[in-house]
Amino acid sequence: xxxxxxxxxxxxxxxxxxxxxxxxxxxxxxxxxxxxxxxxxxxxxxxxxxxxxxxxxxxxxxxxxxxxxxxxxxxxxxxxxxxxxxxxxxxxxxxxxxxxxxxxxxxxxxxxxxxxxxxxxxxxxxxxxxxxxxxxxxxxxxxxxxxxxxxxxxxxxxxxxxxxxxxxxxxxxxxxxxxxxxxxxxxxxxxxxxxxxxxxxxxxxxxxxxxxxxxxxxxxxxxxxxxxxxxxxxxxxxxxxxxxxxxxxxxxxxxxxxxxxxxxxxxxxxxxxxxxxxxxxxxxxxxxxxxxxxxxxxxxxxxxxxxxxxxxxxxxxxxxxxxxxxxxxxxxxxxxxxxxxxxxxxxxxxxxxxxxxx
Amino acid sequence: xxxxxxxxxxxxxxxxxxxxxxxxxxxxxxxxxxxxxxxxxxxxxxxxxxxxxxxxxxxxxxxxxxxxxxxxxxxxxxxxxxxxxxxxxxxxxxxxxxxxxxxxxxxxxxxxxxxxxxxxxxxxxxxxxxxxxxxxxxxxxxxxxxxxxxxxxxxxxxxxxxxxxxxxxxxxxxxxxxxxxxxxxxxxxxxxxxxxxxxxxxxxxxxxxxxxxxxxxxxxxxxxxxxxxxxxxxxxxxxxxxxxxxxxxxxxxxxxxxxxxxxxxxxxxxxxxxxxxxxxxxxxxxxxxxxxxxxxxxxxxxxxxxxxxxxxxxxxxxxxxxxxxxxxxxxxxxxxxxxxxxxxxxxxxxxxxxxxxx
Numbered sequence: 001x002x003x004x005x006x007x008x009x010x011x012x013x014x015x016x017x018x019x020x021x022x023x024x025x026x027x028x029x030x031x032x033x034x035x036x037x038x039x040x041x042x043x044x045x046x047x048x049x050x051x052x053x054x055x056x057x058x059x060x061x062x063x064x065x066x067x068x069x070x071x072x073x074x075x076x077x078x079x080x081x082x083x084x085x086x087x088x089x090x091x092x093x094x095x096x097x098x099x100x101x102x103x104x105x106x107x108x109x110x111x112x113x114x115x116x117x118x119x120x121x122x123x124x125x126x127x128x129x130x131x132x133x134x135x136x137x138x139x140x141x142x143x144x145x146x147x148x149x150x151x152x153x154x155x156x157x158x159x160x161x162x163x164x165x166x167x168x169x170x171x172x173x174x175x176x177x178x179x180x181x182x183x184x185x186x187x188x189x190x191x192x193x194x195x196x197x198x199x200x201x202x203x204x205x206x207x208x209x210x211x212x213x214x215x216x217x218x219x220x221x222x223x224x225x226x227x228x229x230x231x232x233x234x235x236x237x238x239x240x241x242x243x244x245x246x247x248x249x250x251x252x253x254x255x256x257x258x259x260x261x262x263x264x265x266x267x268x269x270x271x272x273x274x275x276x277x278x279x280x281x282x283x284x285x286x287x288x289x290x291x292x293x294x295x296x297x298x299x300x301x302x303x304x305x306x307x308x309x310x311x312x313x314x315x316x317x318x319x320x321x322x323x324x325x326x327x328x329x330x331x332x333x334x335x336x337x338x339x340x341x342x343x344x345x346x347x348x349x350x351x352x353x354x355x356x357x358x
Numbered sequence: 359x360x361x362x363x364x365x366x367x368x369x370x371x372x373x374x375x376x377x378x379x380x381x382x383x384x385x386x387x388x389x390x391x392x393x394x395x396x397x398x399x400x401x402x403x404x405x406x407x408x409x410x411x412x413x414x415x416x417x418x419x420x421x422x423x424x425x426x427x428x429x430x431x432x433x434x435x436x437x438x439x440x441x442x443x444x445x446x447x448x449x450x451x452x453x454x455x456x457x458x459x460x461x462x463x464x465x466x467x468x469x470x471x472x473x474x475x476x477x478x479x480x481x482x483x484x485x486x487x488x489x490x491x492x493x494x495x496x497x498x499x500x501x502x503x504x505x506x507x508x509x510x511x512x513x514x515x516x517x518x519x520x521x522x523x524x525x526x527x528x529x530x531x532x533x534x535x536x537x538x539x540x541x542x543x544x545x546x547x548x549x550x551x552x553x554x555x556x557x558x559x560x561x562x563x564x565x566x567x568x569x570x571x572x573x574x575x576x577x578x579x580x581x582x583x584x585x586x587x588x589x590x591x592x593x594x595x596x597x598x599x600x601x602x603x604x605x606x607x608x609x610x611x612x613x614x615x616x617x618x619x620x621x622x623x624x625x626x627x628x629x630x631x632x633x634x635x636x637x638x639x640x641x642x643x644x645x646x647x648x649x650x651x652x653x654x655x656x657x658x659x660x661x662x663x664x665x666x667x668x669x670x671x672x673x674x675x676x677x678x679x680x681x682x683x684x685x686x687x688x689x690x691x692x693x694x695x696x697x698x699x700x701x702x703x704x705x706x707x708x709x710x711x712x713x714x715x716x
Contacts, residue, residue, distance in 0.1 A: 019384075025698040026377075030713050038713065062423055067438045072474050074443045076434050080425045085432045087447070089467065091474020097706045101473055105700045109447065115459055116430050116449020125701035129709055158709035185707060192710045339697070340383040342463045343483035348455045349543060351487055351516035352550045355388050355396065 020338030024122040024326055028335045033126075036329065039169035039196075042162070044329075045134035046141070046170055048321040053138075055081060056291040059317055061268065071095055073247075077108075079316040085111045086320040088124050092247070094221075103221065104128070110323035117342060120327040124319065131322040132314060133162035136241045137170035139265060139310035140215055142293045142300035144239035148214030149175055153189075154206055154228050154252075155220035156180035159243060161192040163217050168198060171215075177201040179209040206233070218252045219243040225280075227254035234260055236305040245277045246313040253309075255280045262306040265290055267315040276311040287311075378696035382480040382684055386693045391484075394687065397527035397554075400520070402687075403492035404499070404528055406679040411496075413439060414649035417675055419626065429453055431605075435466075437674035443469045444678040446482050450605070452579075461579065462486070468681035475700060478685040482677065489680040490672060491520035494599045495528035497623060497668035498573055500651045500658035502597035506572030507533055511547075512564055512586050512610075513578035514538035517601060519550040521575050526556060529573075535559040537567040564591070576610045577601040583638075585612035592618055594663040603635045604671040611667075613638045620664040621657075623648055625673040633671040645669075 024032075033041055052059070060080040067074045072093035079086055088108035096103050106124035111117060140148075151173040153160050160178065167173040176193060178186045178200055190200040203209035210216060210233055218228050221244060229240070231254060240261065245251035258264065258277060264287045266272035273283060290310075292298040301308050330336050345353050382390075391399055410417070418438040425432045430451035437444055446466035454461050464482035469475060498506075509531040511518050518536065525531040534551060536544045536558055548558040561567035568574060568591055576586050579602060587598065589612060598619065603609035616622065616635055622645045624630035631641060648668075650656035659666050688694050703711050 023697060023699075026701045026712060027698055033713050060425060062425070065420055065423060065434070065436055067418060067420070067436065067443055067471075069440065069471055071472065074438070074469060074471065074474050076423070076436055076445055078423055078425065078434055080432070082427065085425055087434055089445070089469075089476070091469070093472075093474045096473060099473070100706065101475065102700070102702055102706050105475060105702075107467075107476065107479075107699045109465075111432060111447075111449070113425075113427055113432065114429065114451075115454060115457070116432050116451045117459065117463060118447070118465065121465075123699050123701060126709065126712065157707040161710040182707075188705070188708050188711070337697075339381060339695075340385055341381075341465045341481050342460070343384045343481060344460055344463075347546070348458065348460050349515040349540075350546050351484065352519040353546070354384060354484065355391050 019340060019342055019344040021118045021121050021341040022336035023339045024120060024330055024336050026123045029123060029126040032330055032335050039165050042134050042166040043169045045130055045322060045325055046138045048325045049134055049138050049318060050294060052317055052321045053291050053294050077316040077319060079320045083113055085113050086323045088319045110327050120323060122323060122326055127322045127326060129159055129162045131318040132159060133166035135312055135318050136163055137166035139290055140167060140239055140241060141170050143265060143308040143310060144171060144215050145237050145304055148173060150212045150214050151176050152209045152213035152216045153178040154209060154218045155244060156185040156189045157221060159219045160189050164193055164198060173215060177203050177209045179203040179206055215239045215241060217241040217243060220252055225251050228252045229257050230254040231256040231260045234307050238307050240309040242277050242309060243312050247275050248279060251277050251280055253277045261309045263308045264311055265293060265300060266311050272311055272313050275313040278311055377698060377700055377702040379476045379479050379699040380694035381697045382478060382688055382694050384481045387481060387484045390688055390693050397523050400492050400524040401527045403488055403680060403683055404496045406683045407492055407496050407676060408652060410675055410679045411649050411652050435674040435677060437678045438471060441471055443471050444681045446677045468685050478681060480681060480684055485680045485684060487517055487520045489676040490517060491524035493670055493676050494521055495524040497648055498525060498597055498599060499528055501623060501666040501668060502529060502573050503595050503662055506531060508570045508572050509534050510567045510571035510574045511536040512567060512576045513602060514543040514547045515579060517577045518547050522551055522556060531573060535561050535567045537561040537564055573597045573599060575599040578610055583609050586610045587615050588612040589614040589618045592665050596665050598667040600635050601670050605633050606637060609635050609638055611635045619667045621666045622669055623651060623658060624669050630669055630671050634669040636669055
């Protein structure tokens with residue numbers, strides 16, 4: 001679109017109110033989490049997710065745009081509810097850690113549909129970790145047994161502490177048993193959770209981690225078809241929270257697990273069938289969308305003996321929810337820094353006037 | 359995509375180099391234009407456009423994603439050349455000026471495909487004005503008569519000064535004749551151009567503006583089918599540069615003009631047939647893409663008597679070019695402000711560590 005607002009129109013006397021867009025950077029998100037408490041933010045985020053998921057049918061679910069190369073992917077994920085528009089820029093580069101870089105980084109914006117003006121520009125690496133954990137907690141609330149206490153974590157990397165805190169905040173899972181191929185990762189997890197009163201048992205194997213577990217979270221990162229959990233690992237009443245399998249060719253669960261569980265819940269079936277654990281299943285295999293469970297049209301758990309699975313891949317609406325919450329929680333505070341991202345000359349028809357300088 | 363880089367991997371000793379992303383804000387772009395001179399930047403941008411257009415066949419031309427409502431549109435425009443990725447967020451809200459807001463605002467980012475890390479975050483309202491003007495100059499260089507001197511402008515809004523300076527910098531058009539329904543807009547244009555040695559004749563009508571014109575730029579903003587130029591306005595040798603018709607239902611030229619001209623050049627035919635002046639023509643009407651002209655596979659002007667038309671709608675590759683130039687021109691200078699947009703903890707597998715605070 002060319003930038004040519006050249007028809008006669010009212011000439012405004014002063015710049016619009018949104019010339020400066022609040023920027024919520026990485027230290028800003030960290031300060032927000034310290035100010036309100038990580039678990040409080042996660043609990044509020046579960047509420048925000050539930051609110052947005054209740055409008056599921058009215059949400060504009062655009063396909064993500066992905067630019068693939070041999071070594072990674074860059075994606076734009078847009079979503080709108082008709083009042084606000086959000087997008088996330090996110091990359092995935094498995095070779096990055098070897099260079100001291102993050103596999104995944106993300107940033108995004110939250111905008112006003114009525115004016116098209118951005119309301120918040122935000123880092124989204126931390127925000128994505130938060131929304132991923134809150135989605136797990138929301139699904140587990142509907143799917144795990146009410147008496148659940150023990151949380152087994154297979155993979156103790158960047159997502160683990162967020163998952164553990166979200167599942168404690170929302171479900172009261174106050175015992176963590178963690179296994180990782182790298183024992184240092186479990187120690188780092190323990191270092192984060194112990195000061196928050198959450199004890200971590202360092203397990204020497206997947207099997208040891210699973211002892212007495214009520215909820216099992218798998219969040220491993222290898223970009224391959226793995227079998228972190230196999231059918232013999234399943235016990236009646238278990239809820240599985242599978243996070244790591246999230247793109248074609250990247251799965252964590254043995255296909256036998258998928259056919260053995262009683263119930264599979266997903267965020268958005270057309271996307272999960274391509275990206276989730278269920279990419280290993282025939283396209284007609286029955287799955288339930290989380291919105292159906294939240295709306296009472298389906299159940300998350302049919303009885304105490306069922307084995308349930310939330311196959312999470314990450315959906316743009318959750319990014320929308322976390323941006324909406326972050327905007328509400330930080331607007332007008334010193335957690336955000338105003339940046340002059342929008343050109344808003346005193347006369348909207350005279351952009352060139354901005355060149356005059358201060 | 360979930361954020362779960364949980365496979366064992368090397369643990370980096372220090373954050374990556376790109377934790378802080380340079381932000382080029384509105385004052386930063388204005389300061390860049392003052393530092394190097396608007397016309398110098400425009401001339402360099404024409405070179406950058408020509409370089410990127412010469413790689414036309416290798417560029418990943420993704421469709422834009424548009425989120426439409428009754429009162430406006432928000433779009434994401436991505437493009438990649440395999441080494442860098444760029445996207446622009448742009449809105450179009452015709453009702454905004456009545457609220458003292460810009461019809462169009464834009465911002466975007468330029469990223470490294472090898473790592474997925476953003477290299478530059480930039481305002482793009484001014485950058486879009488620059489690239490739109492530079493595209494006009496590049497096309498006019500191939501299409502206008504070499505002896506051209508007089509530039510008629512129909513519509514003297516935000517784009518006008520940039521167009522006038524680009525066509526002087528590249529083609530030497532040193533006489534401007536401008537008409538706008540709002541005489542104040544022509545006065546503002548004269549105020550910008552006179553100090554730069556470019557005289558502006560304020561015309562009382564379209565016909566008066568066209569006297570002696572070699573190149574005619576139409577850049578009006580009304581979102582309607584207009585007939586700013588009609589067939590009787592055409593004279594042998596004229597080059598038309600039509601900027602304002604850039605979306606379905608928004609055109610500036612009478613259909614008779616389109617069938618009367620000898621040659622129509624466009625950026626990218628599939629897009630222009632939907633958004634440009636040629637949306638008024640049958641889909642089989644012959645047009646030439648600018649890349650064909652630049653590569654010598656087609657000619658922009660068949661002889662001194664031809665009437666030629668560049669039907670410009672704005673293409674994502676031009677946004678890529680202006681971001682590439684802006685990045686090269688401002689990296690490492692105080693024109694940019696580093697912002698902590700990318701979470702890059704010392705240990706890439708331990709994102710939670712960022713919550714500890716400074």
